Amino acid sequence: MLRIDLASRVPVYEQIANGLRAELVSRKFSPGEKLPTVRTLAINLGVHHNTVAEAYRQLANEGWLELKRHHGAIVRERNHPEAGPDTMERFTRPLRELVAKGLADGLSPSSLAREMIETARGLEERTAP
Amino acid sequence: MINNVPVNIRTIVAVTIGGIAILNAAILWFMPRLTRPDLYFAVTVPPGFRDGPDGKVILGRYRMELILVSVLAFIVFVAGNVLIGIGFAPAGPMIQIVAGFIAFYRARNRVLPHATQPTMIREAELRPDKQTIPGGWIAAAGPFVLVALCAGYLWIHGSTPVHGLIIYVVGMTANLTGLTVVRYGLGHWVRPLYSGGPERTREHQFRRTVAAIVLGAEYYMVIQTSWLILLLRHHRLISLGLFPLVLVLILVVILVLARLGQGGSRLAATEKSLTASSVAVGDRIPDRYWKLGVFYFNPDDSAIIVEKRFGLGYSLNFARPTTWGILALLLIAPLVSILAHVTQFLPKRV
Numbered sequence: 001m002l003r004i005d006l007a008s009r010v011p012v013y014e015q016i017a018n019g020l021r022a023e024l025v026s027r028k029f030s031p032g033e034k035l036p037t038v039r040t041l042a043i044n045l046g047v048h049h050n051t052v053a054e055a056y057r058q059l060a061n062e063g064w065l066e067l068k069r070h071h072g073a074i075v076r077e078r079n080h081p082e083a084g085p086d087t088m089e090r091f092t093r094p095l096r097e098l099v100a101k102g103l104a105d106g107l108s109p110s111s112l113a114r115e116m117i118e119t120a121r122g123l124e125e126r127t128a129p
Numbered sequence: 130m131i132n133n134v135p136v137n138i139r140t141i142v143a144v145t146i147g148g149i150a151i152l153n154a155a156i157l158w159f160m161p162r163l164t165r166p167d168l169y170f171a172v173t174v175p176p177g178f179r180d181g182p183d184g185k186v187i188l189g190r191y192r193m194e195l196i197l198v199s200v201l202a203f204i205v206f207v208a209g210n211v212l213i214g215i216g217f218a219p220a221g222p223m224i225q226i227v228a229g230f231i232a233f234y235r236a237r238n239r240v241l242p243h244a245t246q247p248t249m250i251r252e253a254e255l256r257p258d259k260q261t262i263p264g265g266w267i268a269a270a271g272p273f274v275l276v277a278l279c280a281g282y283l284w285i286h287g288s289t290p291v292h293g294l295i296i297y298v299v300g301m302t303a304n305l306t307g308l309t310v311v312r313y314g315l316g317h318w319v320r321p322l323y324s325g326g327p328e329r330t331r332e333h334q335f336r337r338t339v340a341a342i343v344l345g346a347e348y349y350m351v352i353q354t355s356w357l358i359l360l361l362r363h364h365r366l367i368s369l370g371l372f373p374l375v376l377v378l379i380l381v382v383i384l385v386l387a388r389l390g391q392g393g394s395r396l397a398a399t400e401k402s403l404t405a406s407s408v409a410v411g412d413r414i415p416d417r418y419w420k421l422g423v424f425y426f427n428p429d430d431s432a433i434i435v436e437k438r439f440g441l442g443y444s445l446n447f448a449r450p451t452t453w454g455i456l457a458l459l460l461i462a463p464l465v466s467i468l469a470h471v472t473q474f475l476p477k478r479v
Contacts, residue, residue, distance in 0.1 A: 001252055001253070001254055001255065001324055001325065002252065002253045002255055003250060003251070003252050004250070004251050004252075005249055005250050005251075006249040006250075006251060007249040020255075023255065028255075029255075035255065036253070036255060036257070039431060040317070041253055041255075042431035042432075043317075043318060043319075043320050043431050043432045043433075044251075044253035044254070044320055044321065044324070045251045045252075045253050045320075046251055046320055046413065046414070046430050046431075046432060047251075047429065047430070047431065048428075048429045048430070048431055049431045
């Protein structure tokens, strides 16, 4: 299930891409499977279809999807890329913001760390062949 | 003439218009209680507001004003009939709708200070919905086949004027196409408010019921129109019993929908809600997109068909071009009839 918050400061297309990426990383969709069409997903989320199309394009550029005219978005087999020098930096910046938000909302550092490890392990288990 | 008893046309018109007026009045009277519980007079309100003291006071005033404006509308209607004649009668339901809208709009203004922000969380199921809308292609093709059969019969026997045949075929095809598009839209263009849980099931049940009603209306429309044309061909008088039958059928439809409540919200839950979405307030649409509380206009929403906020069933997103295409299809039928009748009275070239 995909969940977005229209009141969030994060652009909607980015929320959609992030949500779908999480589903794809955890292998909930096998290569060759179809995602909902742009129009269907836009209707169900109550957003403009260009917003969903933008999210799909982003995922296609990352190699997750293959976009075919009149055939929708098809999940691709994707090999894990080698982490580049700026990969960790791109990961750390939003993570810092998220952790700060969690701490500000009263969560303890240990519970945040535990949650993060469990989430990563859960995804890793599903990703493992 | 019914069973050889002369019937005054004024009586028939009065009974039909009166029946429609009573139905309209009943709908307007009960409607505030049939919508989703956190939508009151098309405004998003906190859960429980409707049954609270403020909600009850607003409802009481709405109903009192509804009676007053209905009486005024009735006086205008009677005066119009006396001064202009029986031709004014069809304006009756329109006057009543305007009167009802005044009462609704005033009640809506009283609710607005109590408005709350609807849930801005949106959810979507990524797997295709396996539940289908009733009436596959075979059921959908039925009314079109009936029109073709009737037109073929009339053509072969050659007693119906060609322009009459064209009006019948074009009008019926346009109307049926419009309704078929609406029914297809119920399956593909409606945004579900809930992506899972019992709320989703009830929503789907409501949608299936509305789709079945639309399909039934298509068959009824074709059968009645074709029947009337065939009766006229055989120079028989139209059975006036058909008009009250329409009212009875409309009443049955209203009762069925009232039993379900908007979006199936009055059905008892048979399973426990498991989704976070069940705590959603409102229909996840900010109030500002509902112009006057009844017209949905949201260019950023790809949905073409959305649940009504004050009423049972669905409304259209007037910001989408497809909506105007559907409306054009539904308007072609009466326009074709009117144009065809008007052109008969135009001066002919010699």
